Structure formats: structure tokens, C-alpha cells
Amino acid sequence: MRPLDPDLLGGPSDEVAPRLLGVRWRFGGHLARITEVEAYSQDDPASHSFRGPTARTEVMFGPPGVLYVYLIYGMWHCANIVTGPVGYGAGVLIRSVEVAGIPTSATTGPGRVCRALGIDRRNNGDPVELYPGDVPPSHVEVTTRIGVTKAVERPWRWVIATTPEGETT
DNA sequence: CAACAGATTCTCT
DNA sequence: GAGAATCTGTTGT
Numbered sequence: 001m002r003p004l005d006p007d008l009l010g011g012p013s014d015e016v017a018p019r020l021l022g023v024r025w026r027f028g029g030h031l032a033r034i035t036e037v038e039a040y041s042q043d044d045p046a047s048h049s050f051r052g053p054t055a056r057t058e059v060m061f062g063p064p065g066v067l068y069v070y071l072i073y074g075m076w077h078c079a080n081i082v083t084g085p086v087g088y089g090a091g092v093l094i095r096s097v098e099v100a101g102i103p104t105s106a107t108t109g110p111g112r113v114c115r116a117l118g119i120d121r122r123n124n125g126d127p128v129e130l131y132p133g134d135v136p137p138s139h140v141e142v143t144t145r146i147g148v149t150k151a152v153e154r155p156w157r158w159v160i161a162t163t164p165e166g167e168t169t
Numbered sequence: 170c171a172a173c174a175g176a177t178t179c180t181c182t
Numbered sequence: 183g184a185g186a187a188t189c190t191g192t193t194g195t
Contacts, residue, residue, distance in 0.1 A: 038176070046176065048191085056190065074188030076177050093176060111177050147176055 004130035009064040009083050013039035013090040016083040018142070018158040020092055022135030025128060028118045032107070034133070036096035038145045038157045040080070042089035045150035049089035059125045061089045069114070069124040076111030077120050081128050095146070095157075135160055 004023060009016055017039040025032045040047035048070065053061045060068050060082050068080040068091050080091035096108045099116060107116045114120065145157045 040176070048176075051192080054191070070176085071189055073175070073177050074190090075179095075186095078176060080176085095176090109178070145176075149175075 001131045004132050006065055009081065010085060011083065012088075013041050013083045013092050014156055016081075017092045017156070018137070018140050020081070020094075020130075020133070021140055021158055021160050022133030024131040024133065025094070025097065026131065027129065030099050030102075030117055032097035032099045032113075032117060034094060034097055036094075036108075036157070036159045038093040038095055040091055040093060040156075041084075044154070044156075046145065046148040046152075046154075047090070049091075053089070057089070060091050061087055062125075064088075065128055067119070067123050067126045067128060069119055069121050071121060072111070077114035078110040079114050079117075079119050079123075096159075 008019060017037045020034050020037050023034050025034055040049065042049045044050060048057045049060045056070060057068070059066055060080070062082065063086055064083045066082050068082050069077055072078050078093060080093045082091045084090045093110055094113055095110045097113055098104060099107055102116055107113055139161045141159050141161045142155045143157045143159070144152060144155055
């Protein structure tokens with residue numbers, strides 16, 4: 001399979017995020033189709049990178065195309081794909097994926113994505129392996145983000161549009 | 170150094 | 183619909 005153009009990840013996270021929908025993400029022997037994403041950037045009060053690099057968030061300030069994995073509420077891992085030029089401090093949170101052979105209910109939600117793929121903090125900084133997707137811009141829906149309490153109004157969550165039957169397109 | 174809120178999910182009511 | 187589980191960075195004493 002031909003890899004995704006790496007230059008795609010070098011742009012701002014709110015431009016990269018919608019283009020990651022439908023993209024195939026190879027990790028740990030699984031091939032996951034990305035179905036729901038959110039963007040975070042350094043000028044974004046809801047982002048971990050908002051106050052500059054720390055021991056936890058420094059990978060977001062490095063080169064794009066690697067994972068930023070953090071632990072939330074003491075129990076769950078969440079995976080982001082770092083985007084933008086070095087020092088940009090931005091990423092795209094992978095909220096849901098589809099994996100052949102795994103029920104969608106087990107891969108919906110950022111914590112469950114990491115559990116299903118076997119991602120934890122040891123994978124922080126790992127390069128991501130992406131392959132071109134199949135979702136045209138006309139099949140992308142945009143909404144506000146989930147679970148944030150700052151910059152709530154930013155329309156920075158993107159999902160693949162679904163049919164009335166709930167099928168992804 | 171203590172308190173607290175948070176990019177979540179599960180379990181029980 | 184509410185509570186628990188329990189890590190990290192920020193803020194205040």
C-alpha cells in the first residue's frame with residue numbers, strides 16, 4: 001500500500017484533521033479507518049500544549065507524524081497525531097476508528113481506540129503509518145468538540161457523514 | 170506542598 | 183443520571 005503524503009501532516013491541525021477522516025492507520029498489526037477526529041493547537045485554551053511544552057506534551061512541539069499519547073482521568077489513554085511544523089504544538093485527537101473484526105462499539109471513543117489498538121504511553125512519540133483514505137470533503141460533518149470546557153465554541157470536531165441507517169459513507 | 174479540574178468510560182440506580 | 187477510578191499540570195497557601 002502506498003503511504004499517505006507526509007506533507008499533509010505539516011499543516012495546521014484544523015486543516016489536517018478533516019483530511020484524516022477515512023485514512024487508514026496501521027498500528028500494532030491492526031489497520032484502523034479513522035472515523036472521528038478533533039483538532040487542538042497551541043493557541044487553543046482547550047489544548048494541553050496551550051501553556052507551552054512540558055515533560056508530557058513536548059512531543060507535540062517536535063516534528064509532525066508522531067503520536068502524542070496521554071493518560072486522562074488516571075485511567076484511559078488518548079492518542080493524537082502531531083501536526084504542523086516543529087515548535088507548532090498541535091495535534092489531532094483520534095476519537096473513533098473502524099477495525100475489521102472488532103465491533104465498532106469497542107473502537108468508538110478516544111479511550112476505547114487506545115484500548116482496542118493496544119496504545120499506551122510507551123507509544124508516545126512513535127511515528128504513525130498512514131495510508132490514503134476514501135472520504136471526500138462532501139462527506140465530512142463538522143461539530144463542536146466533546147468534553148472540553150474551554151474554547152467550547154470552536155467547530156473543531158469532524159466525523160464521517162452517516163446515512164439515515166447509520167452507515168458510514 | 171495541597172487542592173482541584175480535566176481532550177473518559179464503566180457500573181449501578 | 184450520578185459516582186468511581188486515580189494521573190498531571192496549574193494554581194494558591
